[in-house]
Amino acid sequence: MSQLKDALHEHTFVCVMEFVPKPSAERFAALDAIMARKQLCGWPLTVAIGDRVGSPLDMSPLDAFTSLDTAVPALLHFSGKDRERQDLLAQLKRMDNAGLDQLLILTGDRLPGHQPGQRPVRYLESVAALQITRQARPDWLLGAALNPFKYHEEEGAAQYFKAEKKLSAGADFLTLQMGYDDRKHQEALHWMRRQRTPKPLIACLMALTHGRAKMLEHVAGAVVSPAMRDILAAELDVSKAYAQTRSIERLALQVIGLKLMGYAGVHLSGIHDLAQFQALEQALHTQQGEIHTLEQWAPAWAASWQMPGLPAVTFNPPGANWRLGESRVSASRTEQARYHVLSGLHSLLFDRSNWLSRSFGWAVTRPVWRTAQGARLLHQLERSIKRPLLGCDTCGRCRLEDTLYICPESCPKGLANGPCGGTSLNRCEFGDRECVHSVKYRTAKSVEQTAVLTDRLIPCIELPSRHQSSWPTWFNPTLTTTPEPCGSGGAPLRLAREEARPASPKPSAHHLKPAHTKRPAEIDN
Template identity: 25%
Template sequence: MGQNTLKESMLKKDEFTVTWELVPGRGAREENQEFIFDGAKQAAESDKIDGITITDNPGGNPAISAEYLGMKAEEIGIPALVHFTCKDKNRNQMESFLYSLERENVNNILVMTGDYPVGGYDGRSRPVYDMDPTQVLEMVTDLNSGLEYKDAFGRSVGLKDTDFFPGAAVSPFKKLESEQMVQYYKLKKKVEAGAKFIIPQLGYDARKFHELIQFIEMNNWDIPVIGNVYVLSYGASRAMNANRIPGCVVTDKMVDKLAEEKEADDKGKHARLMRAAKMYAFMKGMGYAGVHLGGHGMGYEDVEFIIDKGEELAPNWKDYIHEFDFPMEDGFYYFQKDSETGLNTDKPASKDYRPKNDLHNRTFRVMHHAMFEPDGFLFKPMQLVCSAIDDSSLEKPFEFMERVIKTVSNDCQECGDCALFDLAYLCPMSQCPKNQRNGACGGSRDGYCEVYPNEKECIYVRAYDRLKPYGEEEQLKEYQIPPVNWDLHRTASWLNFYMGRDHSGKRMGITPPGSEKSGKSKKA
């Protein structure tokens, strides 16, 4: 694989990129951290590994900084792919970390939502989620183009271009049509925001790996996809099967298979490594640009075995497809099955799921059109009323009235930059624990939220189900929603809309009649 950087390797059509995932733990000089540094040194001396991947606070637990480890890996001489997540940092700190990475020539980042925090000093950490991955990708794209901003004196300042190579994650392993389609809708936004490569979530269904490649080809995205190959132990399989590691799909059938294998003299290790080698082989055959190798406690010799055996098996990759038939029960597939190969045809499957149209949704649709669409009969009267109330003594009572109405209907958090219009009248700030404004995270299971399994449905599953009866579900992929403008926090979102201050008002080009305040925030 020579002297190519990780980026060059991914982009070369005739190369198959290999990265090795190293998982940091808690502490500065503990045994786990030494394992990472030893692994980085072995990878740097190898001619088989193109880079190491470093996770960011895996499982939502605190760990040594992935950004720091990425810098140290580059010093050692192996390219690093740093996981850059949204859960613990606000937008200013993200920007600061990006400057540090750029300064140290750590340019490969995988932008993800991140696991919901489960631990921390003296109790659970407060999650941040100030931006979602699509918004972070837009920030990175702007930095790569030379970000321009206004300084404290109102002067225009342009930064030097950065050289980040950002990627994004997606899960093709979802059971419900609604759950799967919102994953692909968000993937479209990520690609449009600047994602340069894709890595899927963890699963063991060959048809789903094939589906992702087909979906990307169908959309004419010339973007490398790096397959996720995880050496799955019996213990890890049980944890994933029980949904203790959100987003990872391991079926009952897969757990039973591993239970049989662990009875062997080597506790099933050879079978696990051979499974990984066969995944390497079929992914190379399907058209993946490389593989991302991971597994708890996996050493360099295991990685080398998977690569060598995978290359050996690759010419006959189709012979192993039948060994990866671990579908979710009654699971949705985007394409019809090819019974001859065990993979997919190029014909999309029927999306015949018909959700019920609930009364809450119908009521909100009628009210929304009347009040917030320019051709609605209440739009102009509301605009005139809001224009008169704005910056007057009536503003606080008006804000209180709106707060009561929206708290009752949507548990309003008073962000002042409302996204109800964008999400079928569901609030991502109060009803999504990760505050995702541009699509679902990858942690849902059977349609339920990662944080509230079997209790609360994913807000994007609900939104899809509300929109589909009207044939409007694809609006969930149509435009990028900016992060909340916190200048507007605890102000009346209706005033901000009709005055053209919030993102919806700006997108619709709304300006209040006869007002010079249009487009300005009073707190700016």
């Protein structure tokens, strides 16, 4: 087993050092010097190599790994932004050749330059990527992400619901988004311990200064409250050296607290040279001799966020402080009516049992629709009906039944299984809309269909099926939706419905009445 897998299996606290690969000899030399230490305060040390953090032109994690002077234990990242299934499979093959067998799978933040309504950018969603990887490499160590630092019910509960899907899809551990709210760290642990098969959690940390706080304002999903910024500014007013010392001491204190809470390890970001690493190690040695319990740690953590003349720090944004287990929101009448109308239409036209559905199915599976002109006409007809109503992009395999009739294509990233980690108070990372998954959560809660948000793992849309009508294959999975040869240059669709949907048969969302529906108010009870 790998070092990280060994540590997680043996319940040994582990330190993961994040490395963002850049074509800089100095950065690689600095990482080599840090990794030569092999441990931090006796904890095993491994490196996590980021993927497409800046742009798609960044050095790949595998190329960065092979550029290191000495082979070290490594956790490679895979970001799904602007990627397809074949990109993931190609990376798996290259990793096999390099002897690597552990991967942190992320959907990825917004691709630079991606604007909704302009050139479509595909994001290979983490849930689907986990399914693909687990099937292809059953014995690998796979990780995924969780962002518990959410302060509205919709975005927070939806994060945990999607995390359940990630566990079901094959994640062996979850790495948290960077954050400083100790109550949210404990919340995530409490949630994990209530899962059927709990998995290790690793917390992502960074020594925070006033300058880094400004930088994090532009990092999707990162939360630095005004109260935190005020304290960091006051530290900088004393001196830059004082502010840097305080940031390292706070980082060491946070590492100790997370270890005492029960985290499996920490994922350290922003340590770029050996001097910073040694300063952290010294702070850890000092504080470990003084703090042995959470009861000792809590007041020390609070004191580290105090400055004379300033009020006690609050980590949550002003006016927003949702905690797991609180249930306050519900869908509007319009949102509920929309669901019921669309669900009723779906039952009439697509359940394959009533005479109207059978008639519609017979009509759209006629041979005429398998000619080049017929396929184009049917595609245009479906798109003209569904795009104004739902934001449909005619992906060739409609997922509306599994998403409470909120089209995944109305998400700029096309995410079907739940939100990314980049939302902020229910706002989409792109800033131009409310996150569609927040709307989906409210709707699911109000119509008692939250089981849909955890139980249905929705595969990715394959390239050959896109921009074709989904109707023929819905009623007859053996049909292709375009003739051979395809006039647009694409391959004909040959995805059977049983391949495209969960293996076990599920009733439609309209008829689903789960025996136990998880609601946020029940998760903590």
